Amino acid sequence: MTNPNENKEAFYYQxxxxxxxxxxxxxxxxxxxxxxxxxxxxxxxxxxxxxxGIGKRNSNGEFLMALCSEFELIVTNTMFKQKEERKTTWMHPRSRHWHTIDFIIARCRDKMDIHSTRAMRGANCWTDHQMLRSKVALRIHQEHNRQGTSKPTKFNTAKLRTTSHRESVEQEMDSALAQWDEKETSTAGRI
Structure with missing residues (x-):
């Protein structure tokens, strides 16, 4: 039988x-x-x-806090002031005390994206844990074009105003769509 601390260490190492x-x-x-x-x-x-937060930190909490410190993470459950019943997620069966043992963790630099994290007491999840809900507004930053990458091709739509150019584009599109239809009908029989 393995040592429970070894299992914890292996989990946090993974x-x-x-x-x-x-x-x-x-x-x-x-x-x-x-x-x-x-x-x-x-x-x-x-x-x-x-x-x-709620209560005192235990040995498992030390493992989690070490992980959070190493990778600059924050426990979002502990960021918001709210009633005790909205913080706790599990009730100990013998002592009947409520504890927070379920967490939503994010990067420290993204903590402004988290608007609230709370336990939902009325949710029926078929478990002895309360469901956690976090309101998150993810702000995703667009990647900038790196040096050496080509920009997308821009089409000169002003040329379409001339009838001769417009007719040639229409013919090219008709032939491309006809080829597409042929490929689609030939593969439809194989599926």
């Missing part, structure tokens, strides 16, 4: 290898049941946890 292979410019949302507690009192020394 997760770290996925993050290290992901470009830093990509938007990332890591969503899941991590069975960790991030705690409430540690926000002063960590950028990865907001000041609205």
């Amino acid at each position: 997760l770290a290898s996925v993050f290290s292979g992901t470009p830093r410019t990509d938007k990332v949302l890591l969503i899941g049941d991590f069975n960790t507690r991030t705690g409430r009192d540690n926000y002063k020394c960590h950028l990865d946890v907001g000041k609205h």
Whole structure:
């Protein structure tokens, strides 16, 4: 039987290898049941946890916080001030205390894209966990043309005003569409 800490380390090692292979410019949302507690009192020394956490951090939380620190991630559940019932996602069956063990995690530089993260108490998900909902407005930046890449061809539509040029373009388009129809009918019989 394997040591549970070895399993945790292997899991977070795999997760770290996925993050290290992901470009830093990509938007990332890591969503899941991590069975960790991030705690409430540690926000002063960590950028990865907001000041609205629940309870105390456990050993699993240390693994998660190490991952967040290494890859500049933030736990979005802890960023927003809200009622306790909207923060907690799971109730311990014996103690009947509510805990936050499910998380939505994003890159620190994208935290302005996250408008809220909260637990949905009324959702029937056929599980003992509460569903998490996050309102996200993704701002995707357009890539700039790099030096040496060609720009798309622009067509001179002013030439279409002359009847001779317009007729030649129409003939070329008719022949291209006829060839397309022939290819389509020949492949339709094979499917």
